[in-house]
Every structure is written in C-alpha cells, then in structure tokens.
Amino acid sequence: MTTLRRHWSACLRVLKESPYWAPLTSAVVLLMAWQLVSMSVPQVILPAPARVATSFMALTQSGELPLAVLVTIWPFLEGLALAFVVGVSAGLLLGLCPTLARLVDPYIFIFWSTPNVALLPLIIVWFGIGHVAQVVFVFLSALFPLIINTEAGVRQVESSLVEVVRSLGGNNGETLRIVVIPSTVPYIFSGLRIAIGRSIVGIIIAQLLIVATGIGYMLQFYGETLQLPLILIPNLNFGNALYLEKKVFPSQLRFNRGSCRIVPFPKVGLINLVHRFEIRDPGQDHVNFHYLVQR
Amino acid sequence: MPKLEFREVGKSFVSPDDNKGTLTVVDRLSLAVEEHEFLSVLGPSGCGKTTLVRMAAGLIPVDVGEILLDGVAVTNSSPKVSMVFQNIGLMPWKTVWGNVALGLELLSHRSLTSGEREEVTASIEMVGLRGFENYYPYQISGGMQQRVGLARALVRKPTVLLMDEPFGALDAQTRAILQDELLHLWRERKCTIFFITHDLDEAIYLSDRVAIVSRRPGRIKQVLKVGLPRPRYAYDARADPEFVRLRHLAWESIKEELSRL
Numbered sequence: 001m002t003t004l005r006r007h008w009s010a011c012l013r014v015l016k017e018s019p020y021w022a023p024l025t026s027a028v029v030l031l032m033a034w035q036l037v038s039m040s041v042p043q044v045i046l047p048a049p050a051r052v053a054t055s056f057m058a059l060t061q062s063g064e065l066p067l068a069v070l071v072t073i074w075p076f077l078e079g080l081a082l083a084f085v086v087g088v089s090a091g092l093l094l095g096l097c098p099t100l101a102r103l104v105d106p107y108i109f110i111f112w113s114t115p116n117v118a119l120l121p122l123i124i125v126w127f128g129i130g131h132v133a134q135v136v137f138v139f140l141s142a143l144f145p146l147i148i149n150t151e152a153g154v155r156q157v158e159s160s161l162v163e164v165v166r167s168l169g170g171n172n173g174e175t176l177r178i179v180v181i182p183s184t185v186p187y188i189f190s191g192l193r194i195a196i197g198r199s200i201v202g203i204i205i206a207q208l209l210i211v212a213t214g215i216g217y218m219l220q221f222y223g224e225t226l227q228l229p230l231i232l233i234p235n236l237n238f239g240n241a242l243y244l245e246k247k248v249f250p251s252q253l254r255f256n257r258g259s260c261r262i263v264p265f266p267k268v269g270l271i272n273l274v275h276r277f278e279i280r281d282p283g284q285d286h287v288n289f290h291y292l293v294q295r
Numbered sequence: 296m297p298k299l300e301f302r303e304v305g306k307s308f309v310s311p312d313d314n315k316g317t318l319t320v321v322d323r324l325s326l327a328v329e330e331h332e333f334l335s336v337l338g339p340s341g342c343g344k345t346t347l348v349r350m351a352a353g354l355i356p357v358d359v360g361e362i363l364l365d366g367v368a369v370t371n372s373s374p375k376v377s378m379v380f381q382n383i384g385l386m387p388w389k390t391v392w393g394n395v396a397l398g399l400e401l402l403s404h405r406s407l408t409s410g411e412r413e414e415v416t417a418s419i420e421m422v423g424l425r426g427f428e429n430y431y432p433y434q435i436s437g438g439m440q441q442r443v444g445l446a447r448a449l450v451r452k453p454t455v456l457l458m459d460e461p462f463g464a465l466d467a468q469t470r471a472i473l474q475d476e477l478l479h480l481w482r483e484r485k486c487t488i489f490f491i492t493h494d495l496d497e498a499i500y501l502s503d504r505v506a507i508v509s510r511r512p513g514r515i516k517q518v519l520k521v522g523l524p525r526p527r528y529a530y531d532a533r534a535d536p537e538f539v540r541l542r543h544l545a546w547e548s549i550k551e552e553l554s555r556l
C-alpha cells in the first residue's frame with residue numbers, strides 16, 4: 001500500500017518537473033482512448049489511429065501532403081507577418097494616443113466581432129481568388145487580436161517607470177524603447193498566440209472557400225480522412241507560439257515575479273485569455289544571505 | 296545665490312469629481328536650498344511633498360511662481376539634477392548594471408563609451424553592489440534595489456540630488472545603514488541634497504536644515520537649523536541633547552498639523 005503510494009507520488013513528481021512527460025503521457029492516453037472508441041464503432045464513424053497513420057504515410061510518400069502543407073504555409077506566414085507588423089504598430093499608436101483610440105476603437109471592436117467569413121465576398125471582389133486573397137484573409141484574421149492586445153499592453157505600462165526615464169532626460173523615442181515596448185512584449189506575445197490560432201483557421205477557410213488548394217482543399221477532398229488535418233492543426237499551433245514565447249524571451253519573462261498574470265481584455269468578453277508564465281520564485285533568502293556576507 | 300529656490304510656488308490638481316473643482320496641493324511655497332546643503336522637507340503624508348519634488352525635477356509644471364536652479368527657471372529635466380524615487384522605479388527587465396547604465400545613456404543619448412562603462416561599474420561599486428551587476432531587480436532585496444536607484448542617480452554626477460522618501464519602504468536597520476552611506480556619499484560628492492521624508496528622526500539626523508511643511512495645501516511652516524556636528528555617523532548623534540531638543544520642536548510642530556485634521 002505504502003509502496004504503491006510512493007510510486008504514485010514519484011510519478012506525479014516526474015509529471016510536474018519534466019517538460020516532456022506530461023504532454024507525452026496525455027498523448028498516449030489520448031491515443032489509447034481513440035483506439036478503444038474506434039474498436040467499438042464502425043470505421044466510417046471513427047477510423048482507428050493505425051488506419052489514419054497509414055493514410056498519413058501514403059499521402060506523405062505520394063508528395064501530396066508535403067505539397068499541400070507548402071501551399072498552405074506560405075500565404076499563412078505572409079498574412080501573419082504582415083498582420084504582426086501592422087497590428088503591433090497600430091496597437092502601439094493607439095495605446096500611446098488616447099484621442100486616436102477614442103476615434104478608432106469602436107470600429108476595431110466591430111471588426112473584431114464580425115465573422116471574417118462575412119467579408120469573403122468583398123475580399124474576392126477586391127483581391128480575386130488567387131494567392132493575394134488568401135494572404136488578405138489570414139491578415140484580417142490575425143490583425144485584430146494583435147492590435148487589441150498591444151493596445152491593452154501599452155495602457156498598462158507603469159507611469160512611474162515612464163517618469164523615471166523622463167527624469168533622466170529621456171525623449172519620446174527613448175521612452176518608447178526603454179519602457180513602453182519592453183513592458184508590452186508579454187501582451188504582444190499573447191496577442192500573437194491568439195493570432196496564430198485564428199490564422200490557421202483563416203487559411204483553412206480561405207482554401208476551402210476561396211481558392212481550392214492546400215490543406216483546406218485536402219480537407220474537403222478527403223472528407224473520410226478528416227482526422228489527418230485535425231491532428232496537424234493543433235500541432236502547428238502549440239509548437240509555434242508557446243515554444244517561441246518561452247525560448248526567445250526568457251529575460252522578458254523573468255521580471256514577472258508572480259507566477260501568473262491575467263491579460264485584461266477590455267470590452268471584449270469573447271476571449272478572456274489567461275497568460276501564464278511559469279517562473280520559479282528565486283531564492284530571496286539566498287540572495288539576502290549573500291548580501292549579509294558581503295557587508 | 297541659492298542652488299535651488301522655490302519662489303511662491305503653487306500647484307493644484309483637477310479633482311476627479313467635477314463638482315469639487317480643483318485641489319490645491321502646494322500653496323505659495325517659498326524655500327531656498329544653498330549649495331552643498333543637505334535640506335530635508337518634513338511633512339505629513341499627503342501634504343504635497345512628492346508634488347513639490349516632481350516640480351523641482353521638471354516632471355510637472357508649476358501653476359504659479361517659479362523654481363530656480365542656479366538662478367534659471369526649471370522647465371524640463373536637467374542634466375545637473377538626479378532624482379531618487381520613493382518607489383525606486385527600476386526597469387524589471389534590466390539587470391543592475393543595465394539600470395545604472397540608463398543614468399548615463401539618457402544623459403548622452405547614445406551608447407556608452409568604454410570610459411562611461413567604467414563609470415557605471417565604479418558607481419555600482421560605490422553603493423556596495425559589486426558582484427550583483429547581473430542580478431535582476433526582483434532578485435535583490437529592497438535595500439539593494441534602492442542602492443541601485445542611488446547609483447543610477449549618482450553616475451550622472453549631479454550637482455543637485457532630489458530624493459523623495461527614498462528609504463520610506465525599508466526596514467529600520469537597512470534604513471539606518473543607507474542613511475549613513477548617503478552621508479558618506481554626500482561628503483565625497485559635495486552635491487546639494489533636497490531630501491523628502493515624513494520621518495522626523497531621519498530628517499534631523501541627515502540634514503543641515505529641516506523645513507516643516509503644513510498639511511495640504513503645503514506651505515513651509517518652520518525651518519529648523521540642525522546644529523549637530525559632522526560627520527554624524529562617527530558618533531551617536533541621536534543621543535546628542537541637541538538632537539533631542541530639535542526632535543521635540545519638530546514633533547510639536549508636526550503634531551499641530553496632525554491635530555488640524
């Protein structure tokens with residue numbers, strides 16, 4: 001009994017401390033559940049994981065899947081990159097300029113809550129049914145979370161830090177570079193995380209409804225192997241955003257001393273994003289001890 | 296000519312409630328700080344001390360009157376003046392070194408020369424933080440954070456140091472240590488210090504003169520000259536009869552202000 005409990009707590013510890021075990025465990029459990037369910041229902045309703053895997057291999061070997069991914073990923077990246085540049089700049093501008101924000105904010109929220117699909121006819125009329133239309137669709141999907149989050153980020157910049165830079169003689173540009181942008185970065189990244197999710201949906205919809213190519217087209221064509229893209233999509237999503245955020249900006253995250261921070265979403269109740277930075281509280285006592293020794 | 300002079304300075308803020316109009320925070324306040332002097336402003340919380348020092352730093356404009364630095368009206372932040380803040384205001388994403396370097400970067404508006412980098416290191420050393428250059432603010436104690444704030448101010452070699460309750464948030468022991476170090480640094484640097492505090496003992500212990508401010512709207516109520524010998528850290532100044540006498544005077548004056556509540 002006690003040994004069992006000890007094993008159990010050891011397992012829990014491994015799950016908690018290693019970055020790989022938790023996702024691996026949940027993947028295995030999920031696969032097993034999938035297998036179990038698929039054995040008890042007809043193949044048409046839910047194919048077994050093994051069958052999906054073989055069709056995945058077949059599609060990869062024939063070159064059809066790699067090509068589709070390529071055709072999908074380009075407009076996706078272009079639209080997202082464009083949205084990032086435009087969205088962050090616009091968000092900074094709106095955050096810094098309250099008058100402009102009062103003029104423009106209502107329209108941003110209207111756009112944000114409009115389903116992008118409703119804009120499809122306009123996009124087709126203006127940009128045709130080619131590559132550009134796809135990029136525009138992704139751009140529109142990704143733009144608003146970036147603007148809104150960046151703007152909210154600028155609003156929460158601590159005025160006392162701005163005052164410090166001012167007192168040291170900093171001009172507008174320096175204030176932006178030294179205080180505003182660094183403290184907005186976590187908000188920009190959480191905006192980017194939503195933007196990536198929406199862009200993936202966006203590109204699939206564009207390829208389903210505007211241009212019949214890429215993953216979107218495959219999705220339609222291989223209706224029976226629906227699972228395939230469904231697996232690919234979440235992988236793409238998590239892999240990028242979370243990883244990037246944790247690896248590229250470690251020093252940015254370090255300053256969030258608490259373990260969790262909530263990104264406010266003013267006026268938009270649709271998504272309330274909880275932004276978690278897992279940072280260990282450093283040994284304060286340890287540092288203080290150093291300090292005493294040094295004195 | 297005084298180093299820093301307040302001439303009939305007044306400041307009011309628009310109150311958040313429309314019907315209340317404006318809130319007068321500082322009212323025709325006059326005060327002169329002499330060169331190399333250590334002058335403390337002592338007053339109850341909310342009497343406008345922070346407002347006063349923010350005006351002196353050129354962060355907010357005066358409504359009426361003027362503030363003169365070396366005889367010239369203050370309109371903007373000046374390279375001759377450094378400020379130490381009540382809430383310290385370190386950039387959380389910069390290391391100790393980066394925060395101190397900011398003091399020089401914003402003075403010259405370009406990246407640091409190797410000579411300036413040495414000055415940054417020297418300044419960190421001067422406040423006793425050698426070896427902590429690569430620590431982030433949250434990794435060091437409150438006392439050490441305020442040392443960083445002090446180093447960031449001193450690296451600019453200011454002739455006037457404005458300090459807004461710099462030790463207010465620290466525990467008694469750390470505060471006592473930093474007070475002594477401040478006196479040391481002031482002796483070495485020969486700058487003028489305009490020091491804000493609500494702590495009676497601190498004001499008397501550190502200063503040449505203590506200006507007592509009335510309740511809001513802030514006005515100078517009384518200026519006490521502190522006749523204690525210097526250096527004060529070398530002996531127990533707080534036990535000096537002169538200290539006890541001044542403390543009593545100041546306390547009577549402050550008590551009056553508090554009872555007017």
Ligand SMILES: Nc1ncnc2c1ncn2[C@@H]1O[C@H](COP(=O)(O)OP(=O)(O)O)[C@@H](O)[C@H]1O
Pocket residue numbers: 308309310318320338339340341342343344345346347511
């Ligand atoms: N920016 C501001 N807008 C409105 N009122 C303010 C502002 N700054 C300070 N005050 C008011 O001025 C008074 C004095 O504030 P402050 O100078 O911070 O006092 P102290 O530093 O002596 O505690 C307070 O009542 C405060 O509410």
Ligand SMILES: [Mg+2]
Pocket residue numbers: 344345381459460
């Ligand atoms: Mg104050």
